[in-house]
Amino acid sequence: MTKEMVCILCPNSCNLIVTQSDKNPDGLKVENALCPKGKEYAHNELFNPKRTIASSILVEEGELPLVSVKIDKPIPKSKIFEVMKEIKKAKVKAPVKIGDILIKNVAGTDANVIATKSVDKI
Ligand code: SF4
Secondary structure, three states, rough: OEEEEEOOOOOOOOEEEEEOOOOOOEEEEOOOOOOHHHHHHHHHHHOOOOOOOEEEEEEEEEOOEEEEEEEEEOOOOOHHHHHHHHHHHHHOOOOOOOOOOOEEOHOOOOOOOOEEEOEEOO
């Protein structure tokens, strides 16, 4: 099986051609990568894809109704829906400081949801 994917680890954005052998599914052949990270990227995308998330959380008694947030480490792609569900139902009270952990271990992923902006109390 041959697949094309773009490595997003650096601005070179290499167009990888990834061939997976039927005899050894783990033995990937990766062409067009300008560095060894391309093979690692292709392997992770095929066998353990991860993503980061940025969103916002409702703020009560704040000068703004929402605070922007992100997760502090990539999570398995399969957990994105669960994580977004927790973020959507969360509410915090102002004041919120940039870097505050607003949800610990979100959806059991070991990642925390942190504020990327400060919101003062009204
Ligand atoms: S393969 Fe290497 S050089 Fe190419 S985009 Fe990925 S990290 Fe950058």
